[in-house]
Amino acid sequence: MKQLFEPLKINSMVCRNRFLRSATWEALSDDQGHITNKQKKIYTELAKNEVGLICTGYARILEEEQPNERMMGIYNDSFIPEYQALTKSVHKYGAKIMMQLAYGGTKTTYQTNSRRIFAPGDIAEKSTGTVGIPMTKEDIHYVTEAYVQAALRVKESGFDAVQIHGGHSYLLNQFLSPYYNNRSDEYGGSITNRIRIIREIYTGIRQAAGEDFPILIKITCSDFFEGGLTFKEVLPICRELEDMGFDAIEVSGNIHGKANSMSGQIFDGYPLTRGGYFIEYAKVIAEEVNIPVLVTGGVSHFDKTLDWLQNSRIAGFGFCRALLTEPNLIKRWKDGDMTPARCLHCSKCRTREGNYCTVFHKGSF
Ligand SMILES: Cc1cc2nc3c(=O)[nH]c(=O)nc-3n(C[C@H](O)[C@H](O)[C@H](O)COP(=O)(O)O)c2cc1C
Numbered sequence: 554m555k556q557l558f559e560p561l562k563i564n565s566m567v568c569r570n571r572f573l574r575s576a577t578w579e580a581l582s583d584d585q586g587h588i589t590n591k592q593k594k595i596y597t598e599l600a601k602n603e604v605g606l607i608c609t610g611y612a613r614i615l616e617e618e619q620p621n622e623r624m625m626g627i628y629n630d631s632f633i634p635e636y637q638a639l640t641k642s643v644h645k646y647g648a649k650i651m652m653q654l655a656y657g658g659t660k661t662t663y664q665t666n667s668r669r670i671f672a673p674g675d676i677a678e679k680s681t682g683t684v685g686i687p688m689t690k691e692d693i694h695y696v697t698e699a700y701v702q703a704a705l706r707v708k709e710s711g712f713d714a715v716q717i718h719g720g721h722s723y724l725l726n727q728f729l730s731p732y733y734n735n736r737s738d739e740y741g742g743s744i745t746n747r748i749r750i751i752r753e754i755y756t757g758i759r760q761a762a763g764e765d766f767p768i769l770i771k772i773t774c775s776d777f778f779e780g781g782l783t784f785k786e787v788l789p790i791c792r793e794l795e796d797m798g799f800d801a802i803e804v805s806g807n808i809h810g811k812a813n814s815m816s817g818q819i820f821d822g823y824p825l826t827r828g829g830y831f832i833e834y835a836k837v838i839a840e841e842v843n844i845p846v847l848v849t850g851g852v853s854h855f856d857k858t859l860d861w862l863q864n865s866r867i868a869g870f871g872f873c874r875a876l877l878t879e880p881n882l883i884k885r886w887k888d889g890d891m892t893p894a895r896c897l898h899c900s901k902c903r904t905r906e907g908n909y910c911t912v913f914h915k916g917s918f
């Protein structure tokens with residue numbers, strides 16, 4: 554029987570357990586994306602508190618592209634020394650750490666007037682109304698190369714793995730989505746075409762970073778809106794991701810803010826589940842592919858999570874907000890206090906001073 558507190562191997566990386574801190578933008582970096590002492594403290598605390606694999610918040614791969622304020626950067630070599638110090642500090646406490654790379658695109662209202670924002674086509678992003686510049690093939694190669702160079706810096710910085718952000722309506726999700734991708738060239742149309750940019754990014758990173766460097770991807774299991782990417786299409790997409798060589802897939806959705814109220818609703822034949830929104834989708838994906846599948850979103854109960862681990866092929870579980878409320882959640886469970894996570898999943902964790910749990914940590918981190 555699989556256990557939550559037993560190691561999880563992803564390519565050459567062995568995590569001490571099956572608990573992932575899923576990517577969390579803390580909004581605590583400086584304006585250039587350099588990390589602050591507050592962030593170092595957060596990551597070291599998570600490592601001390603038994604998280605198996607810590608994913609950073611999304612990091613900018615290009616200086617001029619930034620979907621949100623005070624996110625991390627990895628767009629030139631000046632970042633390497635500070636991340637070397639960060640990864641060293643996390644490794645001291647037995648955790649693994651990976652960096653998430655993102656090109657945001659049009660899911661942003663941040664400084665949209667002063668930036669060139671690329672998109673697959675000319676469709677306004679649903680939640681922001683932002684319209685991007687449809688990418689030429691040259692633009693696609695430019696962004697692809699930025700991913701590759703950023704991933705090399707990730708490796709050089711001592712991170713154990715890199716994660717490509719392929720979800721949450723950011724650029725790569727938009728390429729996959731028939732709603733946003735209205736291209737008629739080899740980057741639009743069929744699934745093979747819509748996934749091409751991810752294939753090129755993956756291939757570039759693999760060739761540069763070597764066979765044993767773990768490359769993960771986070772995806773949305775559905776766009777959860779009319780005309781968007783459906784779960785039916787996500788299944789062949791996951792098979793293609795495995796064929797390319799991705800080492801693991803993290804299954805997410807773009808609706809975590811509203812997922813509690815949508816619980817029980819059925820999309821593509823599967824329900825959203827309170828306490829693990831995308832579990833039913835991840836179970837099916839994990840049957841389809843032979844690489845580790847992790848799932849993130851609303852996970853709160855140790856017993857339920859153990860049951861899902863033991864009665865499906867899901868390999869691991871991600872937590873974002875629960876670890877903002879209780880950075881010691883995983884250690885607490887390991888020490889035998891199995892009370893569910895205290896987080897209410899109310900999504901009141903964004904403030905001008907940084908993203909933290911405003912319900913249980915009023916005014917502090
Ligand atoms: C404050 C905050 C920051 C987040 N930052 C990121 C991010 O940088 N990259 C990402 O893929 N997801 C990000 N997410 C989404 C989470 O990783 C996760 O998918 C989502 O919150 C659902 O998981 P949870 O219910 O455990 O919070 C963020 C969520 C929150 C609340």
Ligand code: SF4
Nearest residue numbers: 896897899900902910
């Ligand atoms: S503000 Fe709400 S969702 Fe965010 S960490 Fe606190 S309890 Fe959880």
